Amino acid sequence: MQAEKFMSKKNESALIVNEGVKQPPTVNPYIQNFYKNKGSVLTPKEYLKGIFAGDRSMLGRAITLIESNKPEHRIIAKEIIKACQEKIQKSKIRTMRIGITGVPGAGKSTFIEAFGGLVTSGGHKLAVLAIDPSSEKTGGSILGDKTRMETLTKDPKAFIRPSPSAGSLGGVSRKTRESVILCEAAGYDVVFIETVGVGQSETAVHSMSDFFLLLMLSGAGDDLQGIKRGIMEMSDLIAITKADGSNIEKAMGAKAQYASALHLFPPADSGWTPTAVTSSAVTKEGLPEIWEIINNYFKLVQKNGYYDYKRRQQSKYWMYETINETLKSEFYDNPKLEKAIQKTERQVLAGQVDSFMAAEGLIELFQKER
């Protein structure tokens, strides 16, 4: 009967949670009923058992729950994340989160396929995740096109996850960051977080990575069109890709140019000096060097304390970022304000109203309509 109620009134799920069904106190009665009626969704314990045992399919199913926007899935996802967070906290394993971005055409997938193989052959377990807030517009994520990572997909030490379906950057970032926690709890000690979209996603990836790798092509002119200003300055390493065949000389020239440009940037808080290298996914040249550089970075920041400091600051950042996004959504997603916001924006764009007075007017309306 309780089950029937749920089936017919999905939107009242929040109320049902609070109904006092007699159950052992630690078990949420709503979830209990939910399991009974949804064969495909397991209990948090079942997911966790699979994740901790390194079961890739169970890890994938748990990430699917994280990616779901349904409140009933969110309840289970939260329990899983909490337990994974606790496991990581206890295990003291210092994982490597490597953010990877690059100009269009730099061959990100091919690079990740080749470089990932090097990482797993060294005994590491590698998870590859992506942030792609714009996949609907750009026509699908590169990682979704699994055929381009054939070898890595079959590698038993690798876990590749296509980017979550398109959504707001805030939502997609949350899902990716929570997926990282699950992967790490499943024993993946190296995580690649790739930006597939353009625009703000680089900053999102940077704010959840320990190390930021930028892939560039040898031509320094038009090729740069696809990369946002400011990305170069947040990079820990620039790798010029496709340094093979007749392209080697050009790539070496680009490497020297970028190395000299990086030298002009203000020093990074990490104490690390960013550098530039060349690499080829075809000849595999440069790949061991990149892995060595990354390992040197981790040795440095674990020794000087920056590794822990940055992780803590990132956690804090995401807490406040999530709060701020929620506060904004209360305002901007309020249907009563929609027309007024549009009208005021038009007035501001036409120079008829000053920005600050426009804002004051809308806030007054918001406080009245709330």
Added chain:
Amino acid sequence: MQAEKFMSKKNESALIVNEGVKQPPTVNPYIQNFYKNKGSVLTPKEYLKGIFAGDRSMLGRAITLIESNKPEHRIIAKEIIKACQEKIQKSKIRTMRIGITGVPGAGKSTFIEAFGGLVTSGGHKLAVLAIDPSSEKTGGSILGDKTRMETLTKDPKAFIRPSPSAGSLGGVSRKTRESVILCEAAGYDVVFIETVGVGQSETAVHSMSDFFLLLMLSGAGDDLQGIKRGIMEMSDLIAITKADGSNIEKAMGAKAQYASALHLFPPADSGWTPTAVTSSAVTKEGLPEIWEIINNYFKLVQKNGYYDYKRRQQSKYWMYETINETLKSEFYDNPKLEKAIQKTERQVLAGQVDSFMAAEGLIELFQKER
């Protein structure tokens, strides 16, 4: 009697405004009374008459009103801003807003003094404003130290305004941006907006300038400590200062290095190619070149439409920025949440709670306590 009421119950000013005192409908009865009792505060009309006539002291007094946080001052300030906005809108004068920042020791004040003199000698009226959110901590703004701009202070074509007293970046930015509008309405067609503080203020200045000038020293190593990452990429021109005497050669070398580095950045939306020059406030060498480059920039962006586009986008940016700041302040300045926020932040920093779950918990509390 009305006046007495105001004098004794300052905090009820909002209520008093709404009381129906018999007055011509266009005159706010509260303001009317306010004028009677505050000899030093004039009517908006009086301020505007002075501003439009180019009366520097009246402009200064109006900016003081803008800088005031008192609600009664804000009411008058709003009327002044609105009228100035309308005047600018009608006049169609295309002013030049030039953001200036630099590494500590680059000699910003000395540069502005020398370069400002060049601008006014060319027939322009120049206003110099500053953003300094941290002046309380850094021990006063450079512009406050007027003795360092002796010539420019006495220049009848220049208006120099020390930065508003310390406050949040949002507040200080609003005050500066509104002051720019008043200066432009007073006929100042060139406005320098200087960053005095460190950190986020460069971004604030950048978001209210047409052109962004970065002052650098010849040594590219330790001198960069004071400049934030990402600033170089938002610059339209890098000027190596103090290129005189025995320093000339070093400055020329730095210029070449920066010019080559700028070349590697992605192209700017403006269609402009940033460049690097050397300059000296002592010999005045390089200053006419900088002014020519700036004029070339304005010719380009006024022709290709980027000037208007950027101004409109900036107005929109500040509208949303102000809304977002207000929304945040409702949350973070709520005394009932203060302890919970601190406690949760500690838990997140200790890795005990996941960022996203911490945020959800605080938002729930906020919605209950509001």
